[in-house]
Amino acid sequence: MTVNLLHLIHQALFGAVAASGFAILFNFGWRDIPWCAASGALALATRTLGQDAGWNLEAASFVAAAVVGCAARFVRAHLGIGGNHLAAAGCIPMVPGALAAQGIVGLYALTALTPINPLASLVTAMESMLRVLFTMAAIGTGLAITTLNLRSLSKTSLPVVERPEPPQLTLKG
Amino acid sequence: MHLDIQKSLESVLVERAQLNQIAEAALSVARLLMETGAPAKIVHEECRRVVRGLGAQHVDLRSGYASLDITIDKGGIDFTRMMEVGPLGVNYRLAHAVRALVTQIAEGELTSAEAISELTRLEKGTARHPPWMVAVATGIACAAFGRLLGMDWAAFIPVLASGSVGQRVRQLLLRHGVNAFVVAGFIAFLASGLGALGSRLAGSTTVALAMIASVLLLVPGVPALDAQYDILEGHPTLGTARGVVVSMTVIFMATGVLISGALLGVLR
Numbered sequence: 001m002t003v004n005l006l007h008l009i010h011q012a013l014f015g016a017v018a019a020s021g022f023a024i025l026f027n028f029g030w031r032d033i034p035w036c037a038a039s040g041a042l043a044l045a046t047r048t049l050g051q052d053a054g055w056n057l058e059a060a061s062f063v064a065a066a067v068v069g070c071a072a073r074f075v076r077a078h079l080g081i082g083g084n085h086l087a088a089a090g091c092i093p094m095v096p097g098a099l100a101a102q103g104i105v106g107l108y109a110l111t112a113l114t115p116i117n118p119l120a121s122l123v124t125a126m127e128s129m130l131r132v133l134f135t136m137a138a139i140g141t142g143l144a145i146t147t148l149n150l151r152s153l154s155k156t157s158l159p160v161v162e163r164p165e166p167p168q169l170t171l172k173g
Numbered sequence: 174m175h176l177d178i179q180k181s182l183e184s185v186l187v188e189r190a191q192l193n194q195i196a197e198a199a200l201s202v203a204r205l206l207m208e209t210g211a212p213a214k215i216v217h218e219e220c221r222r223v224v225r226g227l228g229a230q231h232v233d234l235r236s237g238y239a240s241l242d243i244t245i246d247k248g249g250i251d252f253t254r255m256m257e258v259g260p261l262g263v264n265y266r267l268a269h270a271v272r273a274l275v276t277q278i279a280e281g282e283l284t285s286a287e288a289i290s291e292l293t294r295l296e297k298g299t300a301r302h303p304p305w306m307v308a309v310a311t312g313i314a315c316a317a318f319g320r321l322l323g324m325d326w327a328a329f330i331p332v333l334a335s336g337s338v339g340q341r342v343r344q345l346l347l348r349h350g351v352n353a354f355v356v357a358g359f360i361a362f363l364a365s366g367l368g369a370l371g372s373r374l375a376g377s378t379t380v381a382l383a384m385i386a387s388v389l390l391l392v393p394g395v396p397a398l399d400a401q402y403d404i405l406e407g408h409p410t411l412g413t414a415r416g417v418v419v420s421m422t423v424i425f426m427a428t429g430v431l432i433s434g435a436l437l438g439v440l441r
Binding site for chain 1: 390391
């Protein structure tokens, strides 16, 4: 595995910038925005390391989301910041919006009167759409698995409340 | 005998009035959490904590995309109520404030009337970043996204500017009640067109990427993640509805990009 350090720093830096921008859009307070930036940097750094190791986008995104999910739960436990929101803000830069747009534009190209090389266009568009689907599933699953597992580990079970019987109306007198 | 029946009916009416307030408090919490981007599981958990904190014993909540239904039970008397949900967005500070209030309610520190009044105060009074700052931050995020996608430096400032303009116009259109999908299509057309023209003028060699990066503010990332959470955590109806909205938004976004790309001769 060869790591291009400059590329890694670039991806982490712009992941942090993108996550901070979206944190302001999502109305995070100023105190929380540095944590969102750190979350975005961690997500992009992990994904880049994964891709440098030869993993595909989906696998790298899954691991990155799981790492960010764990880190967000840790930060939540220590700082009281909402873990789910922090993890989501960090993972937003990994959402393959560009691939989705390219995929749909590619599908539209097939509807032209005389599409140029329709088979190749279809394959490219479908590939983009499938990658969007699998990458989103990988991010969602990575976040959900950590959230569900860590929550169930830390959760104290709520008391079971029996549903009361309906009242019996009695007439006195 | 008549007096006893009258007293019994009066006590039932009083109970139902109390249950109505508890249901309103719980539904208001659920509605605010939905509107601020919380997944269904959080909405259900917090709603249950409110109901129990206010003294009812049993709660059933049904969360739909545009409405919520609740049935609560206290002392053997059931009460059912429904509430509409407004447009779903993301607002972390309001969601955090609502959840902090839920903790107070769950600990029995507030009555249902106080809880409702406090929720109204939070909804109206929770701070927001100024619109110009949100627009600039969104533009910066789009430009950073562009760099992550491989866009060159020449397109950075044009994408930042087009993303900022797109976000500001989006805020204005949504405030005027324009349909959210129409807004997505129009903003995609506007921002991608501005991004393409600007980056072309700046001498960029990645104009197509600049167009795509300019519209990434429209990608509904949080709703897409919420949709998956909901399906994974046993709320497939709400999750599917969210998924359909996400898909439609992306389709409108891509259509806007396609039209501006075709007009400018960038996307063929």
